[in-house]
Amino acid sequence: MTDRQPSRPTDRPFGPAFALAIRGRCPACGEGRMFAGYLKPVHSCSHCGQRWDVHQADDFPAYIVILLLGHILVPLMIEVNAAFSIPLGWQAVIWPGLAIILCTLLIQPAKAAVIAFQWTRRMHGFA
Numbered sequence: 001m002t003d004r005q006p007s008r009p010t011d012r013p014f015g016p017a018f019a020l021a022i023r024g025r026c027p028a029c030g031e032g033r034m035f036a037g038y039l040k041p042v043h044s045c046s047h048c049g050q051r052w053d054v055h056q057a058d059d060f061p062a063y064i065v066i067l068l069l070g071h072i073l074v075p076l077m078i079e080v081n082a083a084f085s086i087p088l089g090w091q092a093v094i095w096p097g098l099a100i101i102l103c104t105l106l107i108q109p110a111k112a113a114v115i116a117f118q119w120t121r122r123m124h125g126f127a
Contacts, residue, residue, distance in 0.1 A: 012119065012120040012121075012122070013120065014116070014117060014120045017116040017117075017119060017120050018113055018116050018117070020116070021034060021109075021112035021113055021115065021116035022109040022112050022113055024108070024112065026045040026047065026048060026050060026052075027115075027116040027119055027120070028045060028048050028050040028119070029045060029047050029048035029050070031045075031047035031048065032045035032046045032047035032048060032050075033045075033046070034052060034112055034115070035108065035112070038108060039107065039108060039111055041053055041055065041115065050119075051125070052115065054124060054125025054126060055114075055115040055118055055119075055124065055125070055126075056118070056123075056124045056125075057111050057114040057115055057118070060114050061107055061110035061111040061113075061114050062107065062110075064106075064110045064113075064114070065102075065103055065106045065107050065110050068106060068110075069099055069102055069103065069106070072102065073095065073098065073099060073102070077091075077095060
């Protein structure tokens with residue numbers, strides 16, 4: 001028998017880690033920064049030392065953003081087109097522009113949420 005206790009899923013709850021991560025804070029301590037650049041996580045937290053470069057978020061944050069944008073933009077386009085008579089040329093500028101702005105705003109929190117989820121579940125290098 002080993003003296004090692006099995007980890008409990010409640011010792012790293014996802015809710016608080018998610019709330020900290022989407023604000024760019026370290027999910028482990030809430031003090032340090034999570035990103036060194038726009039989408040590049042810091043090597044490790046400057047406050048608690050938790051490593052963040054071991055994540056394997058890959059393309060999943062982009063898939064989340066695509067799913068969210070589809071659910072935001074398509075109903076919005078339908079409602080705006082039903083309420084207003086916007087020329088097609090203007091729509092060709094408005095909708096892609098809005099999609100680019102929303103992608104830019106959503107991708108970092110989505111990546112932070114994926115990394116926080118991996119950390120709370122002790123996935124990949126977060127054991």
